[in-house]
Every structure is written in C-alpha cells, then in structure tokens.
Amino acid sequence: GENVEQHPSTLSVQEGDSAVIKCTYSDSASNYFPWYKQELGKRPQLIIDIRSNVGEKKDQRIAVTLNKTAKHFSLHITETQPEDSAVYFCAASDEAGTALIFGKGTTLSVSS
Amino acid sequence: NAGVTQTPKFRVLKTGQSMTLLCAQDMNHEYMYWYRQDPGMGLRLIHYSVGEGTTAKGEVPDGYNVSRLKKQNFLLGLESAAPSQTSVYFCASSYYTGGNQPQHFGDGTRLSIL
Numbered sequence: 747g748e749n750v751e752q753h754p755s756t757l758s759v760q761e762g763d764s765a766v767i768k769c770t771y772s773d774s775a776s777n778y779f780p781w782y783k784q785e786l787g788k789r790p791q792l793i794i795d796i797r798s799n800v801g802e803k804k805d806q807r808i809a810v811t812l813n814k815t816a817k818h819f820s821l822h823i824t825e826t827q828p829e830d831s832a833v834y835f836c837a838a839s840d841e842a843g844t845a846l847i848f849g850k851g852t853t854l855s856v857s858s
Numbered sequence: 859n860a861g862v863t864q865t866p867k868f869r870v871l872k873t874g875q876s877m878t879l880l881c882a883q884d885m886n887h888e889y890m891y892w893y894r895q896d897p898g899m900g901l902r903l904i905h906y907s908v909g910e911g912t913t914a915k916g917e918v919p920d921g922y923n924v925s926r927l928k929k930q931n932f933l934l935g936l937e938s939a940a941p942s943q944t945s946v947y948f949c950a951s952s953y954y955t956g957g958n959q960p961q962h963f964g965d966g967t968r969l970s971i972l
Contacts, residue, residue: 755898778958789948839958844908844957846956847903
C-alpha cells in the first residue's frame, strides 16, 4: 500500500525566512496531494493541495511543487510569520483513491 | 452550518469498558473517516465509509468497529478499551472521495484509557 515519508520532523526558522517541508510517496497511482496545518489543540485544516496533472501551485506565501517522476512533493512557505508555527502534514491518495495516507508531520517553529 | 461535530470532546475510560464516539456532519458529504493521532505518528486511518450503510477498514482497524446507519452520522465503537487506544480521535468528511478532494475535520475527541 501507499507509504508517505515526511522530512524534517522539526524545523525552526527566523521570522521572514523561508521554510521547506518535503514528502515522498511510494504509489505511482497517487494523484492527489494535500497539505494540512494543525495548530496546537486544534483540528487539521487544509492549506493547499495539488493534483498529479499540475507541477506547481501557489497561494500567496504558500506554494507546493510536485515531481511525479521522483515521487516527491514539497511545501514552501515564504516570509514566515510567528502565526505559521504549527504542525504541517502532507498526504497522498491511497491506491484505491478513496482515502488519504498522511505523513508523520513537521513541527514548524517561527521565532521573531 | 456546524460542519463536522464530534462528541464527546474528552473521555476517560477504564480498561475493558466500552464506548461510542459520534461524528455528525451537516454538509451532505458522502465520505466519512475516522483517524487516530498519536505523538510522532501523524494521522492514521482507522475506518471509513463511502456512503450510508457502508464501511471499510483503514490502516489500523483492530479493536474498533464502526457504523453508518444515517448519511450524516459515523459512529466509532470501542468494545473493550485498552490503554493502547489512548489517543486523540478525529473524524473527517468529504463531499466525494476524500482521496481526491479536501477532507473537513472535526475538533477531535481526546480519549484516555486507564
């Protein structure tokens, strides 16, 4: 079945710096790759997603890139702010396309 | 429009007790999911449902049962709770397949088994 690896597990940056989180997946049939942000004690919330027919997608300070050949995708956050501090999860669709397999998460800390 | 609502928010059980977690959504979503979240383990899928009256196993189904008698509700049951089931449980739903569309999460249920 699908396996999703996420790195790094923790990431500390200074306010204004960029942050990059990387994920790899194992099933070449996966076609949907969302990213979720979870603040402490809160629910996971979708921040951006990308489908397999697109190589890059941007939404203000957030961007996601997808390399289907290498089976990896990345989240890029520019001009980080303290409110970006949270746990970020990547996910990939399973082989049947009915569910998501999540990475183990990256704890991002942005210090001012 | 409440979205996805989970009850209860917190619960403490003794080993061997049973309980049911309720997930309700008011968005007319077809697909519903139950996850557990443990430190350093991410979100792991327990069971899911692709429509009223259907259920399917996820990655970690052992020790849990589910039912989807009504489209808006998805119940997660623990028949004989074990300390290893101490976790935060999240329910999610999506209009169509959550493997291809955003999933909307509830606020979670924090469950402790003593």
